[in-house]
Amino acid sequence: MKTRLSLGQKSALLSLALFGVILLVWQLATLPAAPTVAAGVDPEYAALMGGGTSNAASSFPTPAAMAQTVWEKLSDPFYDNGPNDKGIGIQLAYSMARVLAGFFMAAAVAIPLGFAIGNSRMVYQAIDPYVQVLKPISPLAWMPLALYTIKDASASSIFVIFICSLWPMLINTAHGVANVRKDWLDVSRTLEVNPLRLAFRVILPAAAPTILTGMRISMGIAWLVIVAAEMLVGGTGIGYFVWNEWNNLSLTNVLFAILMIGVVGMALDSIFGVLGKRVAYQE
Amino acid sequence: MTNSTIHPFLQVEHLARAYPSPTGGDAVTVFDHVNFRIHKGEFVCVTGHSGCGKSTILNILAGLDTASAGNVFMDGREVAGPSLDRGVIFQSHALMPWLSVLENVAFAVKSRWPSWNKHKVHDHAMRYIELVGLKGAEHKKPSQLSGGMKQRVGIARAFSIEPKMLLMDEPFGALDALTRGVIQEELLKICAETQQTVFMITHDVDEAILLSDKIMLMSNGPHARIAEIVNNTLPRPRERSAIHREPHYYPIRNHLVDFLVSRSKQFGALRDAPDAPSSPTVFDPADLVEPAASAEPETLHTPPVGKPHIHLVNA
Ligand SMILES: Nc1ncnc2c1ncn2[C@@H]1O[C@H](COP(=O)(O)OP(=O)(O)OP(=O)(O)O)[C@@H](O)[C@H]1O
Ligand SMILES: [Mg+2]
Numbered sequence: 001m002k003t004r005l006s007l008g009q010k011s012a013l014l015s016l017a018l019f020g021v022i023l024l025v026w027q028l029a030t031l032p033a034a035p036t037v038a039a040g041v042d043p044e045y046a047a048l049m050g051g052g053t054s055n056a057a058s059s060f061p062t063p064a065a066m067a068q069t070v071w072e073k074l075s076d077p078f079y080d081n082g083p084n085d086k087g088i089g090i091q092l093a094y095s096m097a098r099v100l101a102g103f104f105m106a107a108a109v110a111i112p113l114g115f116a117i118g119n120s121r122m123v124y125q126a127i128d129p130y131v132q133v134l135k136p137i138s139p140l141a142w143m144p145l146a147l148y149t150i151k152d153a154s155a156s157s158i159f160v161i162f163i164c165s166l167w168p169m170l171i172n173t174a175h176g177v178a179n180v181r182k183d184w185l186d187v188s189r190t191l192e193v194n195p196l197r198l199a200f201r202v203i204l205p206a207a208a209p210t211i212l213t214g215m216r217i218s219m220g221i222a223w224l225v226i227v228a229a230e231m232l233v234g235g236t237g238i239g240y241f242v243w244n245e246w247n248n249l250s251l252t253n254v255l256f257a258i259l260m261i262g263v264v265g266m267a268l269d270s271i272f273g274v275l276g277k278r279v280a281y282q283e
Numbered sequence: 284m285t286n287s288t289i290h291p292f293l294q295v296e297h298l299a300r301a302y303p304s305p306t307g308g309d310a311v312t313v314f315d316h317v318n319f320r321i322h323k324g325e326f327v328c329v330t331g332h333s334g335c336g337k338s339t340i341l342n343i344l345a346g347l348d349t350a351s352a353g354n355v356f357m358d359g360r361e362v363a364g365p366s367l368d369r370g371v372i373f374q375s376h377a378l379m380p381w382l383s384v385l386e387n388v389a390f391a392v393k394s395r396w397p398s399w400n401k402h403k404v405h406d407h408a409m410r411y412i413e414l415v416g417l418k419g420a421e422h423k424k425p426s427q428l429s430g431g432m433k434q435r436v437g438i439a440r441a442f443s444i445e446p447k448m449l450l451m452d453e454p455f456g457a458l459d460a461l462t463r464g465v466i467q468e469e470l471l472k473i474c475a476e477t478q479q480t481v482f483m484i485t486h487d488v489d490e491a492i493l494l495s496d497k498i499m500l501m502s503n504g505p506h507a508r509i510a511e512i513v514n515n516t517l518p519r520p521r522e523r524s525a526i527h528r529e530p531h532y533y534p535i536r537n538h539l540v541d542f543l544v545s546r547s548k549q550f551g552a553l554r555d556a557p558d559a560p561s562s563p564t565v566f567d568p569a570d571l572v573e574p575a576a577s578a579e580p581e582t583l584h585t586p587p588v589g590k591p592h593i594h595l596v597n598a
Binding site for chain 1: 345346347364365366367369370371373375377379380381382390391394395424426444
């Protein structure tokens, strides 16, 4: 019986088992500290009964409480009851909009610039020092400067996303363009292909897998950075939501937000995974 | 033939190429004083030891590389850069892996005739794909093809732009003997049909004998030269299975092998007098077997003294 399971089935089973183990450990860790307290008792009451020592353990939600929160939040994701009480869908949409705006602006700059850098040794050497200095700067370090110059919190977080998405796309595009196989360029030269056609029909498809890898890395970083940026500037977005719920001491909501950040990040990454497969070619 | 002797289609004069020395000393001259002519419709093979500069010469003819000295004229005009007039078949086939067979050929056709509509480009490309026997595989990607099929696509692509001249750098070097034979016969057929002028590099003596009208032999570098020119007098049409029965086959073959094995090294003497003019000796098997018959116009140079005996003995 066991031997007939496919690899996929086996890993699915293992995944499920792991999930069970996590739930079990979670359940055990959040058990009320005082054994006299009956299960299913109100968590706040349990915290009171446990006293100061077991406070942390008991205010942490149990898996069941967590599941209930997830269910409630996801069944009404788009409600809006003023600035401090919006549905998770709205908060995620704000973050996503900022990430996409910053990301696509960065792509619009990085890909043409990367083409120029990759095509010319001279341009490469001229721009390289700037890239080397700017790349290691934490994107959040730009925030005060952005707030001072742009004077708008939301636009500033978009700017921060722009900055952090720029470098991987720029470097990968330049690398992809510079490493297009000489054979393909030679063929194009003997066919007297004009520069525009060469760029779009030869260099772009040849470098597309590398460029897409850069975009995927950029998107991953942008999604990491947006949470921090929104915590910093506040107002709306998933990052602000996390910080707000922490101030409310609602660990359940914080945990829920963390879960959502992970799920959306995974979805974004897999979109680029699919796109990457579309432009991949086998030599 | 006599007319084209006066106005050769391709003329190469005192071509030389030097590379900066890796150790920082004087530049290394790979070859110099390379002179030859190719007539319209002629199939010329070049052979010589690895590193003597064959690919470099081909790239200069293609316009992909520049010479340190000397000139190349095609059709009366100097070659200065790549052109659709010269199709190139690369050893590594150089197909674009993200395009299908049809798209690869159509890309070349569209480059040659930008004003053509999709339909016309498609039909023209398909004609050449059929010519190399790849009908039915036109929607496959290069990665789904065998080495021989890929090379055929390269041939279809080069022929499809109907260039005035075809340049091939060891096009079949990476193929197994059986596939190579089949493609050689196809190439022979296509060239006969299209009257194509061809310059081809090969390491395969039998391939050179099967395909060429003239075989140029290069001495070893540095300061490599075109040391000898062999007129391939085997009658056409040729067949791979039958050419070894031709009386001129073994004299030519032995001459080529002899050159590669021993004589190519002796030309190293040229290195001591790098500016000495070079005029390749011409070997014509017709001079051996029937000395009186058919003196070609090219046979103006004196044939190598003493060599006929060696070859008659070997034959
Ligand atoms: N970029 C370069 N820099 C320095 N030397 C080079 C360069 N390219 C080629 N050479 C030298 O030029 C010589 C001729 O090279 P080429 O590729 O033309 O040889 P080839 O006759 O085609 O050899 P093979 O039969 O192996 O293909 C070689 O000795 C090589 O070392
Ligand atoms: Mg070579």
